[in-house]
Amino acid sequence: MKPIKVGLLGLGTVGGGTLTVLRRNAAEIARRAGRSIVVDKAAVRDLDKAARVAGDLRLTRDPFAIVEDPAIDIVVELIGGLSPARELVLRAIENGKHVVTANKHLLAKFGNEIFAAAQGKGVMVGFEAAVGGGIPIIKALREGLTANRIEWLAGIINGTSNFILSEMRDRGAPFADVLREAQALGYAEADPTFDIEGIDAAHKLAILAAIAFGIPVQFDRVYTEGISALTREDVRYAEELGYRIKLLGIARRAEQGIELRVHPTLIPHRRLIANVDGAMNAILVMGDAVGPTLYYGAGAGSEPTASSVVADLVDITRLATADPHHRVPHLAFQPDQLADTPILPMSEVRTAYYLRMRAEDRPGVLADMTRILADGEISIDAMVQKEPAAGEAEVDIILLTHVTTERAVDAAIARIEALAAIRGRVMRIRLETLVAR
Amino acid sequence: MKPIKVGLLGLGTVGGGTLTVLRRNAAEIARRAGRSIVVDKAAVRDLDKAARVAGDLRLTRDPFAIVEDPAIDIVVELIGGLSPARELVLRAIENGKHVVTANKHLLAKFGNEIFAAAQGKGVMVGFEAAVGGGIPIIKALREGLTANRIEWLAGIINGTSNFILSEMRDRGAPFADVLREAQALGYAEADPTFDIEGIDAAHKLAILAAIAFGIPVQFDRVYTEGISALTREDVRYAEELGYRIKLLGIARRAEQGIELRVHPTLIPHRRLIANVDGAMNAILVMGDAVGPTLYYGAGAGSEPTASSVVADLVDITRLATADPHHRVPHLAFQPDQLADTPILPMSEVRTAYYLRMRAEDRPGVLADMTRILADGEISIDAMVQKEPAAGEAEVDIILLTHVTTERAVDAAIARIEALAAIRGRVMRIRLETLVAR
Numbered sequence: 001m002k003p004i005k006v007g008l009l010g011l012g013t014v015g016g017g018t019l020t021v022l023r024r025n026a027a028e029i030a031r032r033a034g035r036s037i038v039v040d041k042a043a044v045r046d047l048d049k050a051a052r053v054a055g056d057l058r059l060t061r062d063p064f065a066i067v068e069d070p071a072i073d074i075v076v077e078l079i080g081g082l083s084p085a086r087e088l089v090l091r092a093i094e095n096g097k098h099v100v101t102a103n104k105h106l107l108a109k110f111g112n113e114i115f116a117a118a119q120g121k122g123v124m125v126g127f128e129a130a131v132g133g134g135i136p137i138i139k140a141l142r143e144g145l146t147a148n149r150i151e152w153l154a155g156i157i158n159g160t161s162n163f164i165l166s167e168m169r170d171r172g173a174p175f176a177d178v179l180r181e182a183q184a185l186g187y188a189e190a191d192p193t194f195d196i197e198g199i200d201a202a203h204k205l206a207i208l209a210a211i212a213f214g215i216p217v218q219f220d221r222v223y224t225e226g227i228s229a230l231t232r233e234d235v236r237y238a239e240e241l242g243y244r245i246k247l248l249g250i251a252r253r254a255e256q257g258i259e260l261r262v263h264p265t266l267i268p269h270r271r272l273i274a275n276v277d278g279a280m281n282a283i284l285v286m287g288d289a290v291g292p293t294l295y296y297g298a299g300a301g302s303e304p305t306a307s308s309v310v311a312d313l314v315d316i317t318r319l320a321t322a323d324p325h326h327r328v329p330h331l332a333f334q335p336d337q338l339a340d341t342p343i344l345p346m347s348e349v350r351t352a353y354y355l356r357m358r359a360e361d362r363p364g365v366l367a368d369m370t371r372i373l374a375d376g377e378i379s380i381d382a383m384v385q386k387e388p389a390a391g392e393a394e395v396d397i398i399l400l401t402h403v404t405t406e407r408a409v410d411a412a413i414a415r416i417e418a419l420a421a422i423r424g425r426v427m428r429i430r431l432e433t434l435v436a437r
Numbered sequence: 438m439k440p441i442k443v444g445l446l447g448l449g450t451v452g453g454g455t456l457t458v459l460r461r462n463a464a465e466i467a468r469r470a471g472r473s474i475v476v477d478k479a480a481v482r483d484l485d486k487a488a489r490v491a492g493d494l495r496l497t498r499d500p501f502a503i504v505e506d507p508a509i510d511i512v513v514e515l516i517g518g519l520s521p522a523r524e525l526v527l528r529a530i531e532n533g534k535h536v537v538t539a540n541k542h543l544l545a546k547f548g549n550e551i552f553a554a555a556q557g558k559g560v561m562v563g564f565e566a567a568v569g570g571g572i573p574i575i576k577a578l579r580e581g582l583t584a585n586r587i588e589w590l591a592g593i594i595n596g597t598s599n600f601i602l603s604e605m606r607d608r609g610a611p612f613a614d615v616l617r618e619a620q621a622l623g624y625a626e627a628d629p630t631f632d633i634e635g636i637d638a639a640h641k642l643a644i645l646a647a648i649a650f651g652i653p654v655q656f657d658r659v660y661t662e663g664i665s666a667l668t669r670e671d672v673r674y675a676e677e678l679g680y681r682i683k684l685l686g687i688a689r690r691a692e693q694g695i696e697l698r699v700h701p702t703l704i705p706h707r708r709l710i711a712n713v714d715g716a717m718n719a720i721l722v723m724g725d726a727v728g729p730t731l732y733y734g735a736g737a738g739s740e741p742t743a744s745s746v747v748a749d750l751v752d753i754t755r756l757a758t759a760d761p762h763h764r765v766p767h768l769a770f771q772p773d774q775l776a777d778t779p780i781l782p783m784s785e786v787r788t789a790y791y792l793r794m795r796a797e798d799r800p801g802v803l804a805d806m807t808r809i810l811a812d813g814e815i816s817i818d819a820m821v822q823k824e825p826a827a828g829e830a831e832v833d834i835i836l837l838t839h840v841t842t843e844r845a846v847d848a849a850i851a852r853i854e855a856l857a858a859i860r861g862r863v864m865r866i867r868l869e870t871l872v873a874r
Contacts, residue, residue: 021584021726031651032583115767122762128581134727136581142769143580144565144573146469147458147747154871213778214468214770221780234793234864237835241819243791245866257779259786266791266837266868272712272733273871284871289458290571290734290744291873296709297730307727310584324761325535325559330552332579333651341650342694343658349696354680354703356671382678398674400703427671429682431703434591434710434721436728 003036004317007066009088010078011044014102014129016053017302018076018309029310031337032329033317037310041066043079067092074316076309077101086110093117093125100312102129102305105194108203108219111210124319126312131204132157132281134304135297136311141211141285148287150212152252154265157204159279159299160188160195161227161247165264166277168235169244175230187279197226198247198262205249208283209260212251218260225263238266244274347407352381352431355399355409357416358423361388365421366397376412378404394423400431440473441754444503446525447515448481451539451566453490454739455513455746460492466747468774469766470754474747478503480516504529511753513746514538523547530554530562537749539566539742542631545640545656548647561756563749568641569594569718571741572734573748578648578722585724587649589689591702594641596716596736597625597632598664598684602701603714605672606681612667624716634663635684635699642686645720646697649688655697662700675703681711784844789818789868792836792846794853795860798825802858803834809856813849815841831860837868 006022008015019039022029030036043063044050050059060066067075067088075092077099079085085106090113092099099118101107107114107130118125128138132155141150156162160182167178179196182188194200206219227247238245243266252259267274272294276282281299286292298304318327329335359365366385373380382400401409413426443459445452456476459466467473480500481487487496497503504512504525512529514522514536522543527550529536536555538544544551544567555562565575569592578587593599597619604615616633619625631637643656664684675682680703689696704711709731713719718736723729735741755764766772796802803822810817819837838846850863 017726025584025586025725028586028651029583111768116772118767119763119772122760124762125767134724135730136577139576139581140573142765143752144576144748145744146466146751146769147462147744149462149465151873154869210775211769214465214768214774214776215778215780216775217768218780223783223786229864230866231864233833234791234866237793237821237833238791238866241791241821241835241837243868248869250869253778254781254785254787256785257781259781261783261786261867264866266866267871270712271871272709275707275709275712286873287571287744288462289454289740289747291741292871293572293732293734295730295732298728303726304728307582307584307724310726311581314583315580319761319764323559324756324764325561326556327756327761327764328579330555330562331548331651331654332583332648335553335556337651338647338653339651341652341690343655344691344694344696346660346698348691348693349660349698350691354671354675354678356674384674384678396670396674398678400678427666427668429667429671429675429701429703430698431680432591432685432687434704434708434729436588436723 001035001321003038004320005038005040005071005073006313007069007072007075008039008042008078009063009066009075011042011050011053012078013302014305014309015042015078017306019053021303021306021310029314031333033314034321034334035317037313037317040071041069063088064091067095067097072097074098074100074313077103080105082106082109089114090117093121093123096121096123098124098316100126100309102309104130104200104203104207108206108217111207111217124316126315128312129305129308131207132283132295133297133299133301134307135281135283135295136308137283137295138211140295141208145285145287145290148289151286151288152250153208153212153283153285154248154250155208155283156246156273156276156281157249157283157299158195158201158247159281160192162276163187163279164196165227165245165247168232169239172232172236174232175228196228198224201247201249201262205251205260205262209251209258213253213258215258221260223261227264230264242269243267244269246274347405347410349406350403352403353401353409354429354431355401356427357397358394359397360421361393361395362421368419369416372412372415376408378408378412438472438758440475441757442475442477442508442510443750444506444509444512445476445479445515446500446503446512448479448487448490449515450739451742451746452479452515454743456490458740458743458747466751468770470751471758471771472754474750474754477508478506500525501528504532504534509534511535511537511750514540517542519543519546526551527554530558530560533558533560535561535753537563537746539746541567541637541640541644545643545654548644548654561753563752565749566742566745568644569720569732570734570736570738571744572718572720572732573745574720574732575648577732578645582722582724582727585726588723588725589687590645590649590720590722591685591687592645592720593683593710593713593718594686594720594736595632595638595684596718597629599713600624600716601633602664602682602684605669606676609669609673611669612665633665635661638684638686638699642688642697642699646688646695650690650695652695658697660698660700664701667701679706680704681706683711784842784847786843787840789840790838790846791866791868792838793864794834795831796834797858798830798832799858805856806853809849809852813845815845815849
C-alpha cells in the first residue's frame with residue numbers, strides 16, 4: 001500500500017522531533033498503522049539550516065506550497081501563532097487534507113471555526129499535541145471517558161510555570177531569580193508572558209473544557225491569573241500548612257454554569273498531582289462513574305510533543321487504511337505483524353535486589369557475605385546491619401544490590417544460606433528505580 | 438437512528454454498574470456516540486433478584502439466548518471465568534456480534550484465539566475494562582502512544598494487593614491480619630489466591646505486554662510471585678532505606694528478549710507511582726519518544742469498571758454510526774449537540790482560599806478580621822499568626838477559609854485592607870482539595 005504522505009509546516013523543535021520519530025520508529029509505526037507514514041515535504045524559514053536534517057525531504061520556504069500540494073495527504077501545522085497558521089489550516093482543509101496541529105493558541109481562538117470547516121469537508125483535525133505535550137489526554141477525555149458525566153478537571157498544563165514553582169519551593173528562591181534561571185536553561189522563553197501569566201494554560205483549558213462538557217471552545221471566558229505575584233513566603237507558608245502551590249487550570253460543572261479558571265492554587269501535599277514537579281504536566285479528571293483518574297507525562301519538548309503529533313497521524317492513517325471495524329488492531333499491531341520476540345526466563349532478567357538475612361552477631365559474617373557477592377560480580381549499593389534486640393544474639397542484615405541478573409543472585413543466595421552464621425532463608429525482593437536505564 | 442442494542446451476560450457488580458451508568462448518563466452518552474445505547478436483555482443467575490434492578494430489561498437465565506438473539510448488536514461478557522465465557526464470546530463473534538469483555542482471565546488464556554476469530558468475522562472485541570478498571574490504559578497504549586517504541590511498563594494492576602501493602606505500611610501490621618480485614622471489608626475475595634499471588638496481575642500484564650510490544654498474549658510465560666511472603670519487617674526496612682514495596686507487573690524490552698514478571702518490588706518513595714495507595718491502580722509506561730507517562734485511577738469496582746465497558750460500547754457505536762472520518766467528533770460531542778451552558782463569572786466561582794496579610798502586632802486585629810469574615814458568611818478552616826521577626830512590630834497572619842464565593846471573599850478583603858492595623862494588600866490564593874464535593 002502506498003505510504004501516507006505528510007507535509008510539515010515548520011521544522012523547529014516539534015517539527016524536527018516529528019521527523020526524527022517518524023524516521024527512527026518507521027517500522028514500528030507501520031506495524032501499528034498498517035501503512036508507512038513518511039514526511040514528504042517541509043516548509044521552513046531557513047533552507048540551508050533545514051537541509052542538514054532534511055535528507056531526501058523536499059523543502060520549501062512557502063508554507064502555502066505544502067497545503068496546495070496534491071501529493072500531500074496530511075498537513076502538520078507546527079509554526080505556531082495565529083497568522084498565517086489559521087489561513088494555512090483552513091486552506092488545507094478546503095483542499096480536502098487532514099490536519100494535525102500542536103497549536104493551542106490557534107485552537108483556543110479559532111477552534112470552533114476550524115472544526116466546523118473540517119466537519120464540512122469530511123476531514124479530520126488532530127490536536128492531541130496541543131494540550132499536555134505527549135500525554136494522550138485528548139484521547140482519554142474524548143474516547144476513554146465517554147461513559148462519564150465529567151464533574152471537573154484540574155490540570156498542571158504549563159510546564160514552565162510548574163518548573164518555576166517547583167524551584168521556588170525546593171530552594172526557597174524568589175520568583176524573579178528562578179524565572180531568570182529558567183530562561184537561561186531554556187525552560188522559559190525570552191518573553192515568558194504566555195507561560196507565567198497563565199495564558200498558555202488558559203488556551204489549553206478552553207480546549208479541555210470543550211471536550212469534557214460538550215461546549216464550544218471559549219478562551220475569552222477563562223479567568224486567568226499567573227504566578228508572577230507569588231512570593232516565596234506564600235510558598236513556604238502553604239508548605240507549613242500541608243499544601244503545595246500549583247498553577248492549575250480548573251474546569252468545573254457547578255449548579256449555575258461552568259467554572260473556567262487558571263490561577264495559582266493550594267492543594268493538599270499528599271495528592272498525587274501535588275507531587276508533579278519540574279516541567280512535567282498532569283491532568284486530574286473527575287468522572288461520575290470512574291471517579292478520579294490522572295494522566296501524567298512531559299508537557300512539552302521535541303519528542304514528547306512529536307509523540308502526540310505522530311499518534312494523530314497514525315489515527316488518521318488507520319482510518320484511511322483498515323476496514324473500519326479493524327481500524328485499531330486488537331493487539332495494537334496489525335495481526336500479521338506480531339513479533340516472536342522471545343520472553344526471557346526469569347534467570348536472565350536483570351534488576352536490582354533487596355536482600356534481608358538473619359545472622360549471628362559475630363565478626364566475619366559481613367566479610368563472608370561480601371566475598372560471595374563479589375565472586376558473583378554483584379555490586380552492593382547499600383548495606384545495613386540492624387542493632388540486635390536486647391538479649392538477642394542475632395541481627396538483621398539488609399543489602400541493596402546494583403542491577404545484576406537473577407541467576408547471579410540466586411547463586412549468591414544459595415551460598416549465603418549455606419554459611420554457618422546465617423539463620424534461615426534469605427529474603428529476596430526485587431528493586432526497580434523506574435527511570436530510563 | 439435506531440438505538441444500539443446491548444446484551445449483558447451477567448448483572449453482578451460490573452453488569453449492574455454498566456446498566457446504571459448507561460441509564461443515568463444516557464443523554465450525555467448519546468450526545469457523544471451520535472446514537473442511543475440501550476441494554477436490551479440480560480442473562481442472570483437469579484431472575485427474582487435481577488428483576489428488582491432490571492426495569493423494562495428482558496431477562497433470561499440462559500446466556501446462550503443472548504448471543505443467539507438477532508436483536509442484540511453488542512454482547513457484553515461480564516460473567517468472568519473461562520467457561521462458558523469462552524464459548525459464549527466465540528459464539529457471539531460467530532454470529533457477527535461485537536463483544537465487550539472485562540474478563541482478563543479469559544483474554545490472558547484465550548485472547549489470541551478470540552482476536553483471530555473476531556478479525557475473521559469483521560467484528561470488534563473491546564477489553565478496556567480488563568486491565569486497570571476505569572483507567573483508559575488500553576486506549577492509551579494502543580492509540581495514544583503509537584509513535585513510540587515502548588521500552589518498558591510497570592503497573593500497579595491489582596487493587597487488592599495494593600490495598601494490603603498500603604495497610605501493612607501505614608499500620609505496621611502483618612500480612613495475615615491485613616488480609617483478613619480486607620476480606621471483611623470486601624476488598625479481597627474469600628479465596629484471595631488470584632489477587633495476592635499475583636495471578637490476576639499476570640493476566641493483565643500478559644495483555645498489556647502484547648499491546649506494548651506487538652507480541653501474542655503469553656500468560657504462561659509470565660514469572661509470577663505474590664505478596665503473601667512479605668513481612669512487616671521488610672516493609673519497614675524498605676521504608677527506612679527510602680523505598681516502598683509495591684506489587685508491580687513489569688514488561689521490559691531487554692537486549693535478548695522481553696521480561697515479563699509480576700513480583701513485589703522496592704521502588705524509590707519519591708516516584709509518583711510509589712504514592713499510589715489503597716485499592717487504586719497506576720501504570721507507568723516508558724516510550725522512547727514521549728519518555729515516562731503515567732495513568733492512574735480506580736482499578737476495580739462497579740462503576741469504574743463500567744466506565745471502561747461503556748467507553749468500548751461508545752467506540753463501537755461511533756464506528757457503526759458516523760462517517761469514518763468523523764468517528765470521534767472533534768470536541769467529543771456531536772457537533773449539533775454542543776451545549777450552551779453558561780460560563781460563570783469569577784465572582785460566582787466557589788472555592789476555598791488562603792489569605793495572607795501583614796498586620797500590626799497588637800490586640801484586636803484578629804477579632805476585627807474574624808468579624809469581617811463572619812459578616813461575609815465565610816468560615817475559617819485554619820488561622821496562623823506568625824511570630825514577629827526580632828525588632829519588628831508587624832506579623833504575618835495566614836487564614837484558610839472553607840469553600841465560599843469569590844464575591845464574598847473580594848468584599849471581605851476590601852474591608853480587611855481598610856482596617857487601620859493592616860499593612861498593604863491581602864494576598865489571596867485559591868485552595869482546592871481536589872476531592873469530590
